[in-house]
Amino acid sequence: MNILFVGDIFGKPGRRVLRDHIDRLRQELEADLVIVNGENAAGGFGLTEEMGEEILAKADVITSGNHIWDKKETQPYIGRQRRLLRPHNYPATTPGRGWYVFESATGHAVGVLNLMGRVFMDPVDCPFQAADRALADKPENVKTVFVDMHCETTSEKWAMGWHLAGRASVVVGTHTHVPTADERILKGHTGFISDAGMTGTYDSVIGIKKENVLKRMVHKLPERFEAASGPAELNAILAQVDEETGACTGIRRVRVDEEG
Numbered sequence: 001m002n003i004l005f006v007g008d009i010f011g012k013p014g015r016r017v018l019r020d021h022i023d024r025l026r027q028e029l030e031a032d033l034v035i036v037n038g039e040n041a042a043g044g045f046g047l048t049e050e051m052g053e054e055i056l057a058k059a060d061v062i063t064s065g066n067h068i069w070d071k072k073e074t075q076p077y078i079g080r081q082r083r084l085l086r087p088h089n090y091p092a093t094t095p096g097r098g099w100y101v102f103e104s105a106t107g108h109a110v111g112v113l114n115l116m117g118r119v120f121m122d123p124v125d126c127p128f129q130a131a132d133r134a135l136a137d138k139p140e141n142v143k144t145v146f147v148d149m150h151c152e153t154t155s156e157k158w159a160m161g162w163h164l165a166g167r168a169s170v171v172v173g174t175h176t177h178v179p180t181a182d183e184r185i186l187k188g189h190t191g192f193i194s195d196a197g198m199t200g201t202y203d204s205v206i207g208i209k210k211e212n213v214l215k216r217m218v219h220k221l222p223e224r225f226e227a228a229s230g231p232a233e234l235n236a237i238l239a240q241v242d243e244e245t246g247a248c249t250g251i252r253r254v255r256v257d258e259e260g
Contacts, residue, residue, distance in 0.1 A: 001108055001243050003146055004031035004254070005172050006059070007179065007235045010040045010200030010207035011227030015051065017234045018199055021256050022058045029238055029254070032104045035112060037148060037174045038084075039064035040200075044207050044227040046070030049077040052084055060102055061085065063114040065150030065175055066122055087116035087150060089130035099134050101142060108243050111142045113168075115160070117151020117175075127151075128163050135167055143246035146239075147171045154180070154194045161192040169246045170239045172196050177206035179235045183251045191248030197235030197255075204228030231258040 004025065009018055018036065026034055036059040041051045047064065048071055055062055062084045068074060078084050078096035088098025098114040113134050115127040127149070135145065145168045149160045157173035164171055165186035172193055173180075179197025186192050198207055205213040208225045215223040233255060240250040 001032040001104060001106075001110075001144070001241050002030050003033045003035065003110070003170065003239045003241060004029055005146070005148070005170075005196055005237045005239070006034070006036040006199055007196035007237075008037045008040050008174055008177055008198045008200070009055070010177070010198050011042075011044045013227070013229060013232035014198070014200035014207075015041055015054065017232040017256065017258055018055065019058065021234055025236070025254065025256070031238070032106070032108070033061070033102055033110055033146075034059040035061045035063060035146065035148070037064065037150070037196075038062040039067040040207065042071055044225065047074055047084075049073055052077060052081060056081070056083055061100055061112050063112070063148040063150070063174070065116055085112065085114040087114050087124065087127075088134055089115055089125040089127045091125070098130075101139065108144065109139070109142045111138050111145040113145060113147045115147060115149050117149065117153065117156040117160075119156045120152040127160065131160070131164060131168075135164075144169045144241050144243065145246065149173050150175045152176065157194045161186055161190065165190045169241045169248050170251065172237055179253060179255075181253075183237070183253060185248055185251065189247045191239045191241075191251035193237055193251065193253075196237045199232065199234045199236070201228040201230045201232050203230050233257050
């Protein structure tokens with residue numbers, strides 16, 4: 001089966017390029033499952049219910065990360081919408097869930113697991129132990145497992161890749177908004193890449209208006225961050241997975257530029 005993962009949707013430009021191109025990509029790439037990281041969809045900070053439903057009209061599952069709680073309305077929404085995930089290693093009392101089993105049109109079950117790292121991020125439960133528990137508890141018929149590892153450092157992403165090598169089908173890093181070129185298959189089974197990149201405006205500083213960031217970084221003055229506008233890019237990963245074994249047989253980057 002083919003799994004298409006779209007990197008962090010950032011603001012209106014990210015939502016626009018997703019809306020305009022995802023149907024064509026799903027058809028051209030023969031994607032059986034489309035997963036989107038949507039934690040930055042609302043102006044770069046969080047996700048509203050309206051935006052979540054808009055994305056889920058085009059995609060099958062939304063993953064997230066530390067910004068998922070930036071909009072208060074997300075708390076009741078994530079409790080109702082099972083296809084919207086938050087990191088699995090948040091406390092059990094946190095609304096929502098970090099594990100979802102998708103059933104393809106051919107009846108193939110895919111486990112989607114959302115995790116968040118701890119290095120330079122909010123203190124949460126150990127993502128490695130959370131991943132172990134999720135895999136130990138997964139139904140026997142789930143051979144394919146896709147993991148969104150949302151964290152700051154490439155080292156922690158790589159560590160998760162090796163930790164799950166041979167057990168998960170695909171481990172994709174998110175959060176840093178910069179696509180990496182280190183895609184490979186670990187132990188002949190697990191497709192991996194450090195970061196899928198951002199779906200948004202690259203004439204920016206990781207999605208934020210350049211002048212906002214420069215004022216804060218260069219002059220050390222307080223400045224409200226706003227999402228950049230302008231032409232956007234869609235950055236994604238396409239992974240081919242053997243449905244019988246759950247092994248990834250191919251992984252590659254996908255990029256769409258609104259400017260052509």
